[in-house]
Amino acid sequence: MSGAVVVEVGGLNTRAGRASAMLPEHVLPSWEQKSSRSNNSSRSSSRNGKSEGAERAVVKPVEHGMVNNWDAFESMLGKSFQRVLGPQSTQPSAAMNTEADAEAEGEGISSSSGSSSNSTSMPPVLLVDSPALSEKDRERACELAMEKFGAPSYFAINDLVASVYSAGRISSYVFDMGYDKCSVGAVHDGFLFPHTFQTVHVGGAHVTQCLRDLLAERTHEITLKQAEAIKLDRVRVPLDFAREASQARFSDDDSSFVTLPDGQRVPLSDAGLRAAESLFQPMLAGKPGIGLSDTLADTVNMCQHDKDYQPLQNLPLFFLGTGGASQLPGVDERIYADLMTNLITTSASKPIFISALQQAPDRHHAAWIGGSIVASLPRFIDNNFVSRAEYEEVGASAIHRHC
Numbered sequence: 001m002s003g004a005v006v007v008e009v010g011g012l013n014t015r016a017g018r019a020s021a022m023l024p025e026h027v028l029p030s031w032e033q034k035s036s037r038s039n040n041s042s043r044s045s046s047r048n049g050k051s052e053g054a055e056r057a058v059v060k061p062v063e064h065g066m067v068n069n070w071d072a073f074e075s076m077l078g079k080s081f082q083r084v085l086g087p088q089s090t091q092p093s094a095a096m097n098t099e100a101d102a103e104a105e106g107e108g109i110s111s112s113s114g115s116s117s118n119s120t121s122m123p124p125v126l127l128v129d130s131p132a133l134s135e136k137d138r139e140r141a142c143e144l145a146m147e148k149f150g151a152p153s154y155f156a157i158n159d160l161v162a163s164v165y166s167a168g169r170i171s172s173y174v175f176d177m178g179y180d181k182c183s184v185g186a187v188h189d190g191f192l193f194p195h196t197f198q199t200v201h202v203g204g205a206h207v208t209q210c211l212r213d214l215l216a217e218r219t220h221e222i223t224l225k226q227a228e229a230i231k232l233d234r235v236r237v238p239l240d241f242a243r244e245a246s247q248a249r250f251s252d253d254d255s256s257f258v259t260l261p262d263g264q265r266v267p268l269s270d271a272g273l274r275a276a277e278s279l280f281q282p283m284l285a286g287k288p289g290i291g292l293s294d295t296l297a298d299t300v301n302m303c304q305h306d307k308d309y310q311p312l313q314n315l316p317l318f319f320l321g322t323g324g325a326s327q328l329p330g331v332d333e334r335i336y337a338d339l340m341t342n343l344i345t346t347s348a349s350k351p352i353f354i355s356a357l358q359q360a361p362d363r364h365h366a367a368w369i370g371g372s373i374v375a376s377l378p379r380f381i382d383n384n385f386v387s388r389a390e391y392e393e394v395g396a397s398a399i400h401r402h403c
Contacts, residue, residue, distance in 0.1 A: 004375040004385075007080045008128035008159070008368045009062050009073060011203070012179035012324070015368040016080035019126065019375035024368045026083040032059045032072055064181050064199070065130030065159075067137050074144055081122075081149060088121070124381050125151040128371040131158045131185060131197045138403070139396035146391050153385035155375070156403045160185045161192050162370030163322040167355070172318050175296060175335075176367070177325035178203045182279065184295045186303050188311045196302060196312070198295050202278050204325035206285040207231060211275035220266045230258050235272040237279070237330035239337060245270040245277075276328055280338070293338035300343055317343070317352045322366035 004019040010030055017025035034057050061072035125145045129138065138156060145151040160174045164187045171190075176183045182200040185192050212227035222230075238244040248256065248270040257265050278284040280291035290298070296319065303312035319339070321331060332354040339352055362369070374380060386398045394401075 004124040004126050004155075004381060005081065005084050006126045006128065006368060006371045006375055007077060008371065009076050009080075010179065010367075011060070011062055011064070011181070012205070014076045014080055015128075015365060016084050017368070017372065018084065019372050021372055022369070023362055023365055024372075026080065028076070028079060028083070030061060030076060032075060033057065034059055062130075064201070065132035065178075065183065067133070067141075070140065073141075074148065077144060077149065085122070122150045122152060124153040124155070124375070124385055125149070126371050126375045126385075127154070127156045128159055128162050128367050129156050131160060131183065131192055131194065132199065133158075135400060138399055142386065142391070142396040142399045146386075146388070146396075153381060153387050154391070154399070155381075155385040156399060157371055157374060158192055159183070159367035160197070161187055161190060162368070162374065163366040164320060165190070165370035165373050166322070166366040167320055169318075169320070171315060172320045173296065173299065173315065174320045174322070175292060175326075177279070177292070177321060177323035177331070179205050179324065182292050182295075182323070182325070184292070184299050186299060186312055186315060188309075188315060193303075193309060193312060196299050198299060200279070200282065200292050200295050201287045201289055202282045202285050202291070204231075204323075206278055206287065207235065207275045207325065207328075210278050210285045211235065211271055214271040214274055215266060215268075218267070218269070218271075220264075222260065222266070226260060230268070230272070231275070232327075234258055234268060235276050235328060237276045237328050237334045238273045239330060239334055241273065241277045241280075245273045248273055276330075279325065280334070293335050293342065296335065297339060297342035300339075317350045319352070319354045321355065322363050324364040326363060 006015075006017060006019050006021075006024075008015045008024075012030055014028045014030045015024035015026070016028070017023070059069050059072045061067060061069050061076050067073050127141055127145065129141065133141075141156065142154050145154045159176060160183060163176055164170065164172050164174055171188045173186055174184070180203045182203060184196075184198045184200070186196040187193075208224060208227045208231050211231055212222055212224060215222055215227070248268075251269075256268055258268050259265050274284055278287075280293055282289050282291055300317065303309075303315055306312045317339075319335065321335070325331075336352060336354045339354075343352070384402055386402055390398050
């Protein structure tokens with residue numbers, strides 16, 4: 001079967017589709033709800049017949065770019081393959097069924113499972129992951145694809161490099177503004193230099209929560225869904241936070257109010273600006289560390305003074321922004337202004353370019369798109385994927401030779 005399957009399990013959504021597709025064919029929520037019961041729930045029942053202590057727990061496979069729950073991660077991969085390839089794609093792999101068949105033969109039982117067809121029908125798999133993923137976890141993901149799902153070959157690419165490819169580039173500073181974090185790094189010739197990778201522990205979800213909390217403090221309780229809708233419709237990144245927030249606090253015109261679906265008018269005041277500012281001042285969201293602009297400036301200074309890697313010293317000051325939170329209006333203008341201030345010496349000799357892919361409404365899919373582009377390059381699968389033969393000879397550690 002030709003054409004790799006490209007999967008990205010993100011903090012908010014899981015994207016899946018065939019390589020060479022312009023956009024992911026399927027976008028699934030990256031979480032599951034599972035029932036959990038207290039120890040004595042089986043012995044006690046409520047009057048409506050339902051066991052007491054039963055709860056619906058939300059399980060997230062990935063948080064902050066790292067696999068948080070491997071069972072949920074495996075489940076998301078299985079769902080992705082089912083959506084793209086059909087329900088038979090997640091049948092046990094040929095390797096696993098061979099052992100079962102051998103046991104059956106030893107007991108004199110005739111086996112006719114026919115499961116070996118899975119290894120031939122399953123296409124190559126490309127996983128878009130995070131630079132935050134450890135080597136051990138990368139190996140485990142490789143094992144899942146090869147052992148559990150019977151992939152004939154496998155490749156992994158981190159989301160920052162994939163995002164750069166999606167923009168038709170191979171070198172760039174890149175910042176990915178995701179659901180629960182922002183990631184920053186320097187990519188040169190399609191390679192992310194690991195020591196330049198940094199994380200800001202604030203993402204789009206924190207902006208939404210911060211907005212909700214600020215409005216709640218002003219006696220206007222709203223749901224997260226309502227806060228998300230207000231964020232998408234009314235929140236923007238301030239260019240000058242102190243000045244604009246002060247003006248917003250004393251504004252009473254119609255633009256300072258939002259109307260909820262139930263007709264309730266809520267004064268927005270400076271809440272939207274403060275929520276967006278948390279991306280640049282994480283303490284506003286109760287998070288430690290420096291914000292996005294300062295992290296980008298720190299990465300540039302690191303590269304400019306890197307005596308071991310000459311290419312990084314000469315990397316153009318082109319900053320590519322991707323991810324759902326990059327859709328907030330004013331992101332590129334704010335980062336440009338901050339970098340012009342923080343990099344005044346460097347910017348005097350090198351022009352600064354900021355591209356939050358404003359022209360690309362699907363930039364929240366940028367990492368998946370980049371993975372799709374890579375997997376569809378001529379002979380890329382043959383030359384770069386971990387083959388079944390190499391996997392059986394070396395094991396999952398073979399992934400580090402290729403990725």
